[in-house]
Structures are given as structure tokens and as C-alpha cells.
Amino acid sequence: MSSLLQMALGAHREAVLRRVLGGRARPVLLGMVSGIAAALALSRLLRGQLYAISPNDPFILGSVMLIV
Numbered sequence: 001m002s003s004l005l006q007m008a009l010g011a012h013r014e015a016v017l018r019r020v021l022g023g024r025a026r027p028v029l030l031g032m033v034s035g036i037a038a039a040l041a042l043s044r045l046l047r048g049q050l051y052a053i054s055p056n057d058p059f060i061l062g063s064v065m066l067i068v
Contacts, residue, residue: 032065 003016043055053060 035059035065035068 003020003050006016040056046055
């Protein structure tokens with residue numbers, strides 16, 4: 001059911017927002033966690049190719065997550 005229709009039928013805004021974000025947030029969080037795990041596991045392969053940064057740099061990992 002459309003969120004606009006739910007609100008027109010009397011649903012509270014918070015309940016509709018929780019349903020919409022709850023359904024979308026789980027796959028995003030699962031992808032972020034699995035991506036970080038894969039990046040940390042594969043960092044040993046990249047260590048020799050990176051210059052002046054650590055492959056486990058939290059700033060770099062966070063920046064890449066925001067960009068993607």
C-alpha cells in the first residue's frame with residue numbers, strides 16, 4: 001500500500017516512516033557490513049599497492065561508503 005494512501009486513511013506519520021525506512025535500511029546495512037568485512041579481509045592484497053595510506057584507514061572506508 002502506498003505511504004500516501006496510508007496517511008490519507010489515518011496512519012501516523014511516524015508509523016509510515018518506520019515501515020518505509022525499515023524495509024529499505026536492512027539491505028543497505030547488510031551491504032555496508034559485508035563490504036567492510038570484505039575490504040578488511042582483502043586489505044592484505046592491497047597493502048603493497050597503496051602508497052602513504054593504510055588499507056584499514058577508517059576515514060577512507062567511511063568516505064567510500066558515503067560515495068557509493
